[in-house]
Amino acid sequence: MSEITLYNHDLDENCYRVRLMLSFLGIAHEIVAIDMVPGHEEKGPAMRALNPLGSLPILKDGDLVLYGTQAILAHLSRAHNAAGVWLPLEPATFSRVMQWTFFSATALACAIEARRVAVFGTAGDLEALTREARQALRIMDDHMVLRHIEGFEWFAADTPTIADLSLLPSFALSRDYGIDHDEFPALRRWLRRFRILPGFRTMPGIPDYH
Amino acid sequence: MSSEAAWVPVALSASIEPGTSAGAVVEGAELVVWRDAKGVAHVWEDRCPHRGMRMSFGFVRGDHIACLYHGWSYDTAGQCRHIPAHPDLDVPKTIKIATYAVEEAGGVIWTRLATAAQAADPLPTMGTNLPVRSLYADCSAAHALAILKQTQLPVGKDETYPARLQVVTPHAWTLEAGALSLSIAVQVIGPQKIGLHILADEGSVDLIAALARWAQALRLALEAPVTVAEVA
Ligand code: FES
Numbered sequence: 001m002s003e004i005t006l007y008n009h010d011l012d013e014n015c016y017r018v019r020l021m022l023s024f025l026g027i028a029h030e031i032v033a034i035d036m037v038p039g040h041e042e043k044g045p046a047m048r049a050l051n052p053l054g055s056l057p058i059l060k061d062g063d064l065v066l067y068g069t070q071a072i073l074a075h076l077s078r079a080h081n082a083a084g085v086w087l088p089l090e091p092a093t094f095s096r097v098m099q100w101t102f103f104s105a106t107a108l109a110c111a112i113e114a115r116r117v118a119v120f121g122t123a124g125d126l127e128a129l130t131r132e133a134r135q136a137l138r139i140m141d142d143h144m145v146l147r148h149i150e151g152f153e154w155f156a157a158d159t160p161t162i163a164d165l166s167l168l169p170s171f172a173l174s175r176d177y178g179i180d181h182d183e184f185p186a187l188r189r190w191l192r193r194f195r196i197l198p199g200f201r202t203m204p205g206i207p208d209y210h
Numbered sequence: 211m212s213s214e215a216a217w218v219p220v221a222l223s224a225s226i227e228p229g230t231s232a233g234a235v236v237e238g239a240e241l242v243v244w245r246d247a248k249g250v251a252h253v254w255e256d257r258c259p260h261r262g263m264r265m266s267f268g269f270v271r272g273d274h275i276a277c278l279y280h281g282w283s284y285d286t287a288g289q290c291r292h293i294p295a296h297p298d299l300d301v302p303k304t305i306k307i308a309t310y311a312v313e314e315a316g317g318v319i320w321t322r323l324a325t326a327a328q329a330a331d332p333l334p335t336m337g338t339n340l341p342v343r344s345l346y347a348d349c350s351a352a353h354a355l356a357i358l359k360q361t362q363l364p365v366g367k368d369e370t371y372p373a374r375l376q377v378v379t380p381h382a383w384t385l386e387a388g389a390l391s392l393s394i395a396v397q398v399i400g401p402q403k404i405g406l407h408i409l410a411d412e413g414s415v416d417l418i419a420a421l422a423r424w425a426q427a428l429r430l431a432l433e434a435p436v437t438v439a440e441v442a
Contacts, residue, residue: 175267192227207269
């Protein structure tokens with residue numbers, strides 16, 4: 001039995017964020033499939049004992065049990081990568097990484113919610129969520145326009161960080177909730193560069209070019 | 211409404227890298243814009259003849275673009291060449307995607323949604339080729355024109371200057387302020403949706419970041435609710 005266990009649902013984009021991180025860092029792990037749709041297993045007593053919020057993903061690393069996608073990404077990138085390339089500690093860079101990583105959990109919460117409504121049929125106002133998600137994606141595109149002009153390809157550093165990783169699925173999966181990529185040329189460019197990083201993997205909804 | 215013989219912009223050249231594709235809508239018509247490995251840009255109807263999947267979701271391999279659904283692959287003339295489920299089939303000539311004329315000039319990909327028989331308007335010349343950005347906004351082209359008539363452009367550090375607007379064609383506008391020349395290739399997506407592909411003259415390379423910020427602020431102005439006073 002390996003040290004690390006991910007409680008996972010294949011179609012959940014937050015689980016995908018963690019799977020991506022594990023893949024980029026080449027960390028051996030075990031996956032426990034949770035019947036999130038339609039079973040809501042993550043909300044049952046056994047799973048709530050691990051995460052009282054009743055949500056996925058959950059990561060077990062030895063005795064440590066972590067929930068909250070961004071916290072898991074931060075943990076993996078510092079605890080399982082000696083160089084810590086995905087979460088650099090140089091102060092100005094670290095702060096920028098934090099800003100955009102939190103953006104994925106706050107401003108993009110509507111995008112995650114919109115996809116749940118569209119893909120899983122969860123209750124919610126898809127139109128309002130999509131409108132809000134489009135505003136968040138515009139802010140990201142505006143940022144990457146300026147980054148590109150300044151000669152950078154990534155959100156917060158000159159290399160990819162957990163900021164890029166946590167933001168990317170909301171854009172890569174945006175067609176799932178009805179937002180096309182046409183209006184976001186700077187994000188298209190960023191997505192293309194992210195896709196060719198060694199260790200990148202897709203999930204249903206993100207085309208695998210065969 | 212533009213005449214069918216008119217050249218309309220669909221993207222900044224720099225935004226369509228070799229081997230990539232993107233969707234673009236012109237007055238409701240869905241198009242795929244893609245660039246083959248040799249660097250040649252193509253604009254087609256955005257629909258796979260097989261089951262209607264958007265070709266802009268597909269992927270470019272060399273000088274072919276393949277559909278995401280079942281991998282049907284098309285050559286640069288829009289002709290289907292390969293069907294993975296029937297690899298030995300000599301693909302019928304009738305399986306073809308409608309293609310449109312393409313010209314690249316001044317850092318913009320232009321297309322013409324007309325049949326070859328119609329005489330083409332000349333390509334608009336704007337005299338700039340440094341890409342600033344493409345800006346998408348929910349408003350009409352007429353509204354954008356009204357707002358741009360009163361815009362101030364950044365011309366130096368913390369310095370702005372009132373711009374002179376000129377309409378070269380309905381799809382090509384220029385703005386001048388001091389030594390700065392800006393061009394805007396105007397893509398009408400729908401009645402209340404436009405894409406502005408913005409370029410600057412080569413002498414203004416140090417202003418590109420300021421111009422990108424100006425464009426960001428412009429979108430706020432373009433989408434701000436129109437007050438009654440303005441309408442009257
Ligand atoms: S829809 Fe394009 S190959 Fe089937």
